[in-house]
Each structure stands twice: as C-alpha cells, then as structure tokens.
Amino acid sequence: MPSCWFVSEDDCHKPIQLPHQQTVSLGRGPETKIKDQKCSRNQVELRADCNRGFISVKQLGTNPTSVDHVVVGKGNQVPLKPGQKLYMVNQLYPYTVRFTEDTSVTGSAGEKSKPAKRPHQRDSTEDKNEESPARKMSTPSHTEQESNRAKTTPAKAEPAGHWSQGLKVSMQDPKMQVYKDEKVVVIKDKYPKARHHWLVLPWDSISSLKALRPEHCELLKHMHKVGDRMIQQCPDNQKLRFRLGYHAIPSMSHIHLHVISQDFDSPCLKNKKHWNSFTTDYFVDSQDIIAMLERDGKVSVKEGTGELLKLPLRCHICHKEQATIPKLKDHLKVHLSS
Template structure:
C-alpha cells in the first residue's frame, strides 16, 4: 500500500514517515529541528490515510498552523493533500506530503491490529484466502472449487431486494465458503454482487439492525470493524496500485449493519445502474471514521434527510467529476483513470 511522508521544504531534516491511521504529534523539537518558541512542542496532530491519500491535521498549539492560506485554528482539523503546503506555525516551516509505493507489508498499527491474531480466528491469513482472476471472478476462497458464474440475473436489482439481501446476508455470515476472516467480534465476507474488483463486507456477530440503533457503546466495535477492513486492504495483492474506501450506506437495503471495504476502480459487471454508482460515490456513502466520530461526539448516528435523492443524481466520474450519460460510457471513461 502507499507510504506517507511529511517532507520539509527547506530540507532541514529527513522526511518523516507517517504510518497508516497512526497519530503523530509534531512541533518544536529535534525531530523537526524547529527552535522557534512560538511553535509549541505539541503544535499539530497528524494522522495519515494512506489508502485515500491525505493527512488529517489538527492544530494543538496556540499560534496558527496553516494549510496553504487556511488557518486551521486550535482544536480544529483540516485535510492536507499532495500539492498543498502545511505551515507549522505563523506561515513558517513549510511541509508537503508525498505518497510513495512500497511493496513490503506494512507493520500492524495499534492494538486493534493485534486483535486479528486472536486464538479463535480462522487458521489461515485472510489475504491468502483471496485470489483475483478476471473481473467476473473476484475474492473466491481458494478451496479448489470452480467459481460460480455471474449471470445477468445474479446482478439484477430483483436479486437485491431488501428481503433477499437481509436473509442472504445473515446466511452468508455463517457460510465458511463466504468467510474470508472471522474472530469473536466480526466476520468478513465477499460481497455477492461486488461493485468493484475488491468488495468485502465486515459484519459484527452482534445483532445490530441499522445505523440508527448504534450508540456510543458501539464505538469500540466499529473501530475494530474498521481496523479489520484496513487489514484486509493492507493484505490485498493490489493494494499498492488501487485506492480503497471504507464506509456505510446511509440507507442500506440490508437489515444488518455492515461496513463496505471497496476498491475505487469500480470494475465489475454487477455495477449496472445509477443507483449502484451513486450509492458509493456521493454523500450516500458515509466514511467509517465519520460514523465513529458521530458516535463519540453525539452518541448516535444522524442520517440527513433527502439521502435517497442522491441516488438519482447524474452519473459523474468520482475522480474528475466529468458527467457521463450512461453506465457503459462511464465505465469506458473510468479506464482512463486506472494505471
């Protein structure tokens, strides 16, 4: 997967590596070589998202930290992307962020990653149970059995009715042929109708019907679900060349809470209509971190009114935002963004 580096523009010290989803505090001190006392020792808190290619910047110090010309403000948080500058304090000490490719497996991040090695988990590494061939045969468990053929009926909207999905999802959780990973809190399964080359679902064993019933006591569970999803991405053989997003549908058709882990090339025969596309490329798709933040700050998840209308929006490329008239034209256009 990509590796994140914070690079000093005045070349005063070596680039600082920021590990995926690991919080790092920087300011005045030997690591940055900054001696300016207007810069706090704990001036900024940084957290890299290597999959999505940005850093979250939170100002901790009293004096201003800037991202380009925008003052972050003490206690506030903004996003730093490649091409932007982070000024550590008072428009001084500029930094840029760079993402490079690394073929070696990243080390696990935090205690949640260790939970993936619990004694009662499946004996095999989840990544070893996933193989990719053509875009019609994704994520099958390598048990020697031939992959099921996807037919137009298998990818149809009728197969995705609420009742079918609700019952099918619960059955899939218990099906060893669908399971890619499991521990005592969650299970990861292949999405039966993947909307991209890689499309997995992380589900809790605990019966939770929807986002609406989540409360603050579920925070640890959702953080663990996100950690498991991140680990699946790290172990994906194409993680170094694909972007992934982790999130929830605002109004899911299934009755059991599930976290989508989906690659962003959207190369799948099951992505067939506007509803499919907009459910993953508009605000209808709520980032995992945003759901956790809502629970931490408000004790519940609030879904804005009118979310269903987002599914009717025009087809727009999620990379360049260019509008396309049909799904086939959109898919053809997407090829230009795949390296």
C-alpha cells in the same frame, strides 16, 4: 447450522458432538477413555457456538487444562477455535474442535422442494482451497437455509428468507467467510462493485446505523481495523485506492462495513443506484460514522439522502458528468491506466 465436534488428536475415541449452546462436561471417564488420576471427571466444561465457529472452554478441574500450551486456569474460560489445540490436563490428551456442515436430510413431510435454478445461476463448484481468501465464491441457496431457520427464529421486521436478510445467511456460511474473529466476520460481496469489495459484519446483530449507541464505538473501530487489514493483504493495494464506509440507507439488514477499491471495474456495477451509492454522500466514511457516534452518541442520516441515488452520473475522480452507465464505464478506463 454447522455441527460441532470435539476431536481426540490421538484418535483415542470417536469425535464427540457438542450441541449448539449446551454445556458439556468432559474429563476422565469412558467417553474420553482418559484414566489419568490427574484428570478430573469434570475437567472441562465446553459450550459450542456453532454459528460463530468456536467453543468456550472452562477449566473445572484443579490440574491445568491448556489451549495451545497456555494454561486456562481453574474457573477461567477461553475460546477454542478450529486450528487450536486443547490439552485436557498437564499438556496431555490433545483435542481439536471441528465444525462440519450439517448435510443430514431429514426429508420431513411438507418440506419445500428445491426451487428450480434460474438459468444465470452459477453452480457452486467445491474447491479444496479452503484457506485462500481469494478463492472463488460459490452461490449458496439462501432460500433453503432460511426455510429451516424460519421454524426457530421469530419473525422480525422482515421474514427470514426475504432477500433483505441475505447477509445474515451469507455471514454464517463458512464458504463465504474470508476472515473471522470473536467480534466480526468478513465476506466478499456476492455482487462486487469493484475489483475488491468486502463486507465486514459484526456477529452481534445491529440492524442499521440508527441502532448505533456509544457502546458500539469500539466495535466499529475494530471493524475498521479489520477492513484495513483486508486492504493490507490485498496484492493490488499499492495500485488501487480503497474506501471504508457505510451506505446511509442500506437495503440489506445487519450493519455492514463496505471495504471497496475505487476502480469500480466490475460487471456487477450496472446502474445509477449502484454508482451513486458509492460515490455520493450516500456512502459515509467509516471514520465519519465513528466520529459522529463519539460526538453525538448516535448516528443520524440527513433528510433527502435517498434522493442522492438519482443524481446524474458523475466521475468520482474528475467529476465530469457521463450520460449513461456504459459511457461512464468507458470513461473510468481513462483513470485506471493513468
């Protein structure tokens, strides 16, 4: 989990660490070195959410605290995200929030040593281009992070660290995130099945389509909207068709909306299961899921949906059957050039 720091922009003092989900009151005093009488000793109450990457700011003092020059108001609470500026009082004493990866190595006895790298694994080369959504994806070690998490998270259906929990780890990894807001995060699929393949995940854990309830409608619509935005910012969006949808029976835990271009031009698309999971009714359009939830108050998956993965390989455009994956891939080139 990242660490959260409350940073004085004027460099009046060292950054103050904000522990995850603990309230910290700050204002006039030795910690901030603020001596301004307009500033209350407890001017703001801060609470960091290190997982979601923001802190919530509550104004306790009478004089105005502001975020990006917008006054919070006494008793009100607003989020402060990296990049935004908080002014402690009267548009003075600027602060920002910063999240850093916790690199401290405790080296406690009995800690699992790093597993040997498989020969195919890429090295995660750090690049400085943190803002580019098109930056190269790194390959973080899921097992390491999960071995730490396992100490605090109670076991559910699958133990933490199991491959099916991988998305929960990836979505928290700032290196994987290409977009985030208060409700959702977008990551690039680690094994994209097309030239463009994103996953939109809600911060709140919804295990599967079965767990959807009417109150999730707005969230699903927001996920769809964010998915649409990813397509809009894609330079290929005029050339390629996209679909937004869910796997009827996903392998990975934590509900995720696939946003995938329809070229299916990717070395990660390797087998029949991959193909059929995106080109048969196994792939359910986001809009259909939302409509079903609005109509029935729940989402149901037809019996026998799993069998769709075994269907013969059929081109999603001209529906011509193809004998093998390599032949299918060859065939897809016909539609790409046209």
